[in-house]
Amino acid sequence: MSLYGVDLGGTKIEGAVIDPLRPDRALCRLRVPTESRRGYAHVIGQIVRLVEMLERESGTKRPPCIGFGTPGVIDPEIGVLKNSNSVCLNGRRLREDLGAALGVEARTANDANCFALAEALFGAGRNRSVVVGLILGTGCGGGVVVGGRVLEGLHGIAGEWGHNPMRGERTPCYCGRAGCVETVISGPALERHYRERTGRAVRLPEIVRRAASGERPAQETLRRLRSKFGEAIAAVINILDPDAVVIGGGVGNIDLLYDDATRHAVLKHVFNTSVRTEFLRPLLGDSAGVFGAAMLSASSRSEAKPAGSPRARPSRSG
Ligand SMILES: [Zn+2]
Secondary structure, three states: OOEEEEEEOOOEEEEEEEOOOOOOOEEEEEEEEOOHHHOHHHHHHHHHHHHHHHHHHHOOOOOOEEEEEEOOEEOOOOOOEEOOOOHHHOOOOHHHHHHHHHOOEEEEEEHHHHHHHHHHHHOOOOOOOEEEEEEEOOOEEEEEEEOOEEOOOOOOOOOOHHHOEOOOOOOEOOOOOEOEOHHHHOHHHHHHHHHHHHOOOOOHHHHHHHHHOOOHHHHHHHHHHHHHHHHHHHHHHHHHOOOEEEEEOOHHHOHHHHOHHHHHHHHOOOOOOOOOOEEEOOOOHHHHHHHHHHHHOOOOOOOOOOOOEOOOOOOOOO
């Protein structure tokens, strides 16, 4: 039986049909616009339309269980979605409504968990037992995969490193606290740091180019990224001691995160005399979300709550 995965994004909904015997390749991939401004019922209708298109295109029948990557978080206690940047989804019983509309069991996880699962199974982190997948871009999300399964956690927040506090940092965060990792090393945080030093609003890729050409404030901004990333990820390593950390998102494209000096910046804060953790670039690109969603439906969930995998973070990527 084929696996169906659907990645629900802010502007598009992508679906894929995957052969479980060759799970690293999609039999078919299609997308439709989300059009969330037209309301919740319309978004559900778009997903139903997409699944019907997948059936026609692949010549397969929808399986009894479909995996969904969602923005925001499904609260494990009350079962409704929150913190979605597609606001029409907030407060809705998305999992139940999808299941009813499609006549299937719907399993959900947020985008960072889907990313982590796909990279751990088929991408940069394959054949490692504990993999942390980070989406370090507009925000700082993360997911933890242990033995090929997403670690969800009691509150659905496992892997939420972006809201750990950083020493000496006080920038207010949308989550209501201050000095969170996300306020220090997300793309917007790095751009803000550069702007405060130079008075110039410049996008991150340009800051990276300026640093390479020797511009001091740009270089200082990237040195700050290195040292703060080291401190932030060391807190994760001290708890989980993962085999690999896969770094997605726009900030994850920056070369210095993978060099020896960054490894040294991590080691400064790790409770050990060496760090062998692999820091890896993702291999699946845009495909990670929909592959991760499909693989949610592949794992048996006998010991898991039917509540799926919610997170306490708006959907971020890039
Ligand atoms: Zn925060």
